[in-house]
Amino acid sequence: MPADSPPSPHEGPGGPLLSLRGISKSFGAVAALTDVDLDVAAGRVVALVGDNGAGKSTLVKILSGVHRPDAGTIGFGAETVAITSPATAQRLGIATVFQDLALCENLNVVENLFLGRELRGLRLDEVGMEVRSRALLGELSAKIPSVRVPVAALSGGQRQTVAIARTLLGDPKVIILDEPTAALGVAQTAEVLNLIERLRERGLGVLMVSHNMADVRAVADTVAVLRLGRNNGVLDAAGTTASQLVAAITGAADNVVSRRAGRDRATADGTESAYGAGAAQQGEAS
Amino acid sequence: MTEPAAVTNPGPRPDDPLSPLGQKPRPAGARDRLRAASGRLRGGDLGLLPVLAGLVVIWVVMQILDPLFLSSANLTNLALESVPVGVIALGVVCVLLVGQIDLSVGSISGLGAAVLAVLFVDRGLPAWLAVAVALALAGLIGWLYAQVHNRIGVPSFVITLGGLLGFLGVQLWILGPKGSINLPFDSGLVTFAQLHFLPPWLAYTLVAAGAVVLYATGAARASERRRAGLAAASRRLLAGRSLALLAGLGAAVWYLNRDRGVGWMFVFFLALVLALHYVLSRTAFGKSMYAVGGNLEAARRAGVNVKAVLTTAFVLCATLACVGGVLSAARLAAANQSSGGGDVNLNAIAAAVIGGTSLFGGRGTAFAALLGVLVIQSISSGLTLLNLDSAYRFMVTGGVLLLAVSLDAVARRSRVSHGRA
Numbered sequence: 001m002p003a004d005s006p007p008s009p010h011e012g013p014g015g016p017l018l019s020l021r022g023i024s025k026s027f028g029a030v031a032a033l034t035d036v037d038l039d040v041a042a043g044r045v046v047a048l049v050g051d052n053g054a055g056k057s058t059l060v061k062i063l064s065g066v067h068r069p070d071a072g073t074i075g076f077g078a079e080t081v082a083i084t085s086p087a088t089a090q091r092l093g094i095a096t097v098f099q100d101l102a103l104c105e106n107l108n109v110v111e112n113l114f115l116g117r118e119l120r121g122l123r124l125d126e127v128g129m130e131v132r133s134r135a136l137l138g139e140l141s142a143k144i145p146s147v148r149v150p151v152a153a154l155s156g157g158q159r160q161t162v163a164i165a166r167t168l169l170g171d172p173k174v175i176i177l178d179e180p181t182a183a184l185g186v187a188q189t190a191e192v193l194n195l196i197e198r199l200r201e202r203g204l205g206v207l208m209v210s211h212n213m214a215d216v217r218a219v220a221d222t223v224a225v226l227r228l229g230r231n232n233g234v235l236d237a238a239g240t241t242a243s244q245l246v247a248a249i250t251g252a253a254d255n256v257v258s259r260r261a262g263r264d265r266a267t268a269d270g271t272e273s274a275y276g277a278g279a280a281q282q283g284e285a286s
Numbered sequence: 287m288t289e290p291a292a293v294t295n296p297g298p299r300p301d302d303p304l305s306p307l308g309q310k311p312r313p314a315g316a317r318d319r320l321r322a323a324s325g326r327l328r329g330g331d332l333g334l335l336p337v338l339a340g341l342v343v344i345w346v347v348m349q350i351l352d353p354l355f356l357s358s359a360n361l362t363n364l365a366l367e368s369v370p371v372g373v374i375a376l377g378v379v380c381v382l383l384v385g386q387i388d389l390s391v392g393s394i395s396g397l398g399a400a401v402l403a404v405l406f407v408d409r410g411l412p413a414w415l416a417v418a419v420a421l422a423l424a425g426l427i428g429w430l431y432a433q434v435h436n437r438i439g440v441p442s443f444v445i446t447l448g449g450l451l452g453f454l455g456v457q458l459w460i461l462g463p464k465g466s467i468n469l470p471f472d473s474g475l476v477t478f479a480q481l482h483f484l485p486p487w488l489a490y491t492l493v494a495a496g497a498v499v500l501y502a503t504g505a506a507r508a509s510e511r512r513r514a515g516l517a518a519a520s521r522r523l524l525a526g527r528s529l530a531l532l533a534g535l536g537a538a539v540w541y542l543n544r545d546r547g548v549g550w551m552f553v554f555f556l557a558l559v560l561a562l563h564y565v566l567s568r569t570a571f572g573k574s575m576y577a578v579g580g581n582l583e584a585a586r587r588a589g590v591n592v593k594a595v596l597t598t599a600f601v602l603c604a605t606l607a608c609v610g611g612v613l614s615a616a617r618l619a620a621a622n623q624s625s626g627g628g629d630v631n632l633n634a635i636a637a638a639v640i641g642g643t644s645l646f647g648g649r650g651t652a653f654a655a656l657l658g659v660l661v662i663q664s665i666s667s668g669l670t671l672l673n674l675d676s677a678y679r680f681m682v683t684g685g686v687l688l689l690a691v692s693l694d695a696v697a698r699r700s701r702v703s704h705g706r707a
Contacts, residue, residue, distance in 0.1 A: 086587075102587045106580035106648040107573070115577050116589030118570040127507075127514045134516075152701065166588075 016075075017042045017205045018063075018094070018174050023072035025058055032058040033229045036072070040174055040205040045196060047216040047237065048209045050226035051249050056209050059226070060176055063207070064096035065089035077173075095167035096176040101159055105152035109133060109144060112151050113166050136165050140198055143191065157188030161195055174205040181215050193219050213242045227251050336693055337641050337657040340686070344661060348668035355668050358545035364660075364667050365542070366479070369555045370395070370614035371630060372659035375637035376562055377606030379655050382638055383566070384599045385579040385647025386442040388431070390449035391634050394424050394604050395611030396626025397457040402612050403467035403621035404460055406475075413475050421608050427453065428604030432597035442600075450631070458623055466622035469615065479616035483547040486539075492553070493535040501528035551613060555656070558606075562652035575599065579648030610634070629680065636683065637662050640690040646698060661686065 016039035025033040033055045040046050050056050061067045063074075065086040073080050076092055083089050089096070103112050110126075110133045119125040119132075133147045142161045144154065151159060160180055167175055177196070181189045189212075196219045199206050210216050216223055220237040225248040233248050246257045348355040374391050381388045398420040405416035427449065434445050461467065469476050484492070504524040511518035542548050566572035577585040578595045586592045614630075615621040639645060640661050641654025662683060669679045 100583075102581070102584035104577045104580035104584050104648070107576055111573055111577075115573065115585065118573065120570060124568055124570060124573075127510050127516065130511075130516055131514050 016040060017077060018207075019075040020059075020063075021073050021075070023059070023062065023069045023074070025055075025062060025067060025069050031229055033062075033069070036226065036229070036231055038207075038224055038231075039234075040207050042173065042205050043200055043203045044221045045200050045206040045208060045219050047220035047223045048207055048226065049211070049213075049216060049223055049245065049249055050232075053228075054226040054249075055229040056226055057178075058229075060096065060178055060207075060209055063089065063094055063174075063176055065094075090170055090172075093171065093173035094176065095170055095172035095174070097160075097163045097167055097178065097180065099179045099182060101163040103151045103159055103163060106150060108150050109137075109147040109154075109162055112162055113169060115166075117169065132169075133165075136168060137161070140165055140168075140195055142195070155188060156184050157191045160184070160188075160192050164195060164199070172204065174207065175199060176207045176209070178209050179211065180208060181210065181212055189215065213245055216245070217242065225249055334642055334651070334653060334657060336690070337654070337661060340640070340690075341657060341661055341664065344664050344668070348664065348671075352668065352671045354671055358541055358543075360667065360671065362542050362545045362547070362549070364663055365552045366549045366617065367667065368659045368663035369549075369551045370610045370617060371633050371637060371662065372555050372610075372655055373558060373613060374607045374610035374630070374634035375641070375655035375659050376558055376652065377603035377610075378635050378638040379562070379641075379643050379650055379652060380575070380599045380606070381442070381603045382643045382645060383575050383579045383648065383650055384596055385582065386435070386596065386599065387446065387635075387645075388442065388449075388600065388603045388607070389446040389631065389635070390453060391603065391607040391610075392626045392628075392631025393450050393453040393457065394427055394607040394626070395614060395630060396621075396624075397427075397453045397460070398424055398608030398611035399615035399621035399625040400457045400460045400467075402475075402615060403469060406473075407467050407469060413473060417475075417612055420612060421605055424604040424608030425601050428601035429597060431604070432593075432600040435600070436593045436596060454627070457626070461621070461623055466620060468620045471619055475612070475616040476619045479549075479551050479613055480619070482550040484550060484553060486543045486547060489539045489543065489548050490536065493532060493539055496535065497528045497532035500531055501525060504528075551617075558609075559652045559656050566652055571595070571598070576648055581648075607634075629676075629683070632687075633659075633662050633683070636687040636690070639694065640686060642694075644694055644698070645691065646694075 018038075018040040020036060020038040023033055023036045023038075024031070036055070036059065038046070038048070038059070048056050048059065058067060062069050063083065065083045065088050068082075068084065074083060075081070076094075081088075081092060083092065083094070104115065107115065110130050113133050113136070114129045119128045130147060137144050137147065140161060142158070142165065144158055144161065151162060154162065164175070164177070164180075180192050180196070184192060193215060196206055196208065200219075200221075208216070208220065217237055217240070223235045223237050223240065223245060225232040225235065225245070227249065228251075232251065235245065235248065243257075243261060246255070246261075250257065345356065354360055374395055378388060378391060401420040401423055402416045405411045405419055406413055411419075431442065431445050431449065434440050435442050458465075471477075501524055504519065504527065505521065508518035508521070508524065539548060566575065574585060574590045574595050577588065577590055578592055582592060585595075611626050615625060618625075637658035638650070638655055639658070641650070641656070641658025643650030643654045643658075665682050665686065666679050669682065
């Protein structure tokens with residue numbers, strides 16, 4: 001169980017768990033990623049941000065074994081590894097929750113959690129699976145009405161929780177969340193962000209791809225910015241304003257987002273400038 | 287805005303009184319079950335209720351139209367008549383569950399009957415060997431369908447439409463110019479299908495054993511769940527369920543025993559239904575079938591061997607279709623050019639759908655085949671008693687099928703609106 005791993009609320013003692021160096025990937029003549037570095041440490045949440053086409057999805061697909069990089073090395077723990085397939089990624093302990101979640105809506109929560117890795121002795125150990133499901137969801141403080149309802153009856157946030165809980169059964173060390181709060185309401189977003197904090201408390205390295213500056217600043221420890229397939233800085237989430245983030249993403253301090261934020265500031269007399277920029281960025285992204 | 291909310295929202299705690307996961311489990315009594323069932327029903331999870339209600343309506347109407355309908359003699363026949371199509375429908379349930387379809391089950395059953403007759407009668411092979419060859423051939427056909435589907439990606443609808451015509455051709459070719467082969471009346475196959483009935487004491491013993499097994503397995507599960515601290519069915523509920531089964535089946539056996547009794551062929555069908563029910567509801571393979579039918583991509587990413595599941599479903603369907611064909615030939619004591627033709631194909635598919643198997647995949651049980659075929663056969667038997675020919679039978683069966691599919695679609699819409707789809 002992942003619960004066995006020691007909780008390390010801050011930087012893990014062994015340096016970065018997952019470290020990418022000089023990753024490049026092109027599709028034909030299009031260079032999707034050029035010489036990208038990225039570090040994810042145990043017990044840390046790294047947000048991966050960037051505008052559309054910045055290479056976030058390509059990077060996630062490389063880490064989850066869907067694509068192979070053209071150049072560069074991936075270090076996992078102390079070793080250099082080659083992630084050749086989704087199965088390799090899972091064996092290493094890199095779990096990815098894609099945006100579509102991939103749940104079977106006609107099956108209930110327990111069946112979804114254990115799909116493809118059912119506990120069985122002589123026959124299916126349904127009691128064991130239900131007990132472990134309840135324990136796991138309890139540890140994540142998940143608000144699931146019952147583990148025996150079909151996933152179709154759950155809200156978007158609850159489904160996200162089930163999808164994340166399912167990856168935890170594989171005892172991963174790094175979890176990659178692809179747009180975990182996209183298409184979620186306010187309360188459900190807060191629920192998922194709480195869940196991400198709980199993953200950090202369990203000592204997992206979390207890489208979160210997001211377009212939402214407010215969410216990024218709420219849970220991330222560091223923010224890695226990609227721009228046009230290249231690194232455009234790694235920022236400390238706590239000491240960065242939303243407008244600085246937007247500047248890093250768009251590549252200029254003077255752009256439509258900041259101009260709009262400035263206009264808001266002028267009318268609202270400087271109150272809640274971060275809020276205005278965050279909202280504007282959200283509007284741009286969606 | 288989400289930012290302040292995300293920081294200040296303390297989130298649910300495990301001891302949150304509102305969180306049902308933190309609740310102390312209590313035994314689920316009959317009333318809880320009833321409430322949960324009515325909730326599921328309103329949410330569009332209809333289960334077996336529509337087909338049971340339909341069966342009652344049909345039986346009442348037929349009995350009013352013809353007092354002989356519910357006689358022991360007619361019901362004994364009805365039970366035997368429904369077995370061949372019922373077994374085929376069982377296979378159709380398998381392919382529908384994984385979100386596929388097999389339109390060629392009629393042709394495969396006819397081919398199975400023809401192969402059996404040629405090998406058994408013309409070539410003089412022992413019956414068991416002839417049956418085994420027919421089953422192996424059918425399994426091969428199912429495997430072939432699956433390969434074409436998995437490797438080339440042709441929709442199963444089209445593949446099996448080709449099979450419908452192609453294997454009808456093979457059946458005619460195998461039967462040759464004379465076109466019909468009679469099975470000897472004293473052969474084991476024919477007597478099994480026509481003459482062998484359970485002695486009353488054995489029938490009652492089986493019913494009692496069924497009730498005891500139902501209670502014992504239920505109680506074992508309940509106590510295991512209780513030990514693990516999970517909600518479990520109360521003993522009273524389990525006992526009530528077993529007694530209801532005992533009374534219902536006991537009365538049915540008593541009524542049929544006033545005539546010839548319960549046919550061995552029907553018992554064989556019931557055994558197949560129970561076996562498939564066990565596989566679907568209690569094994570990892572069964573879960574993976576539902577998963578593939580519900581969301582194929584999700585199943586694949588969860589590590590389910592989707593191709594193997596699809597292959598198994600097609601092979602099971604074709605093999606069961608062949609079993610149905612063999613039983614049909616045994617019951618008729620002949621295999622001919624019209625074996626498996628006519629309405630067999632659509633009756634089998636209709637039975638599965640009428641029984642509550644969704645055409646959209648991922649929903650249905652083995653009991654759908656049993657109840658669905660009883661509906662179809664009741665209509666057929668009732669109209670035959672009324673001396674109405676197949677023209678009326680086709681029309682009524684078609685109407686009932688349309689009704690069942692509409693119900694499936696409406697239930698699906700209701701599931702969507704109740705967030706259960």
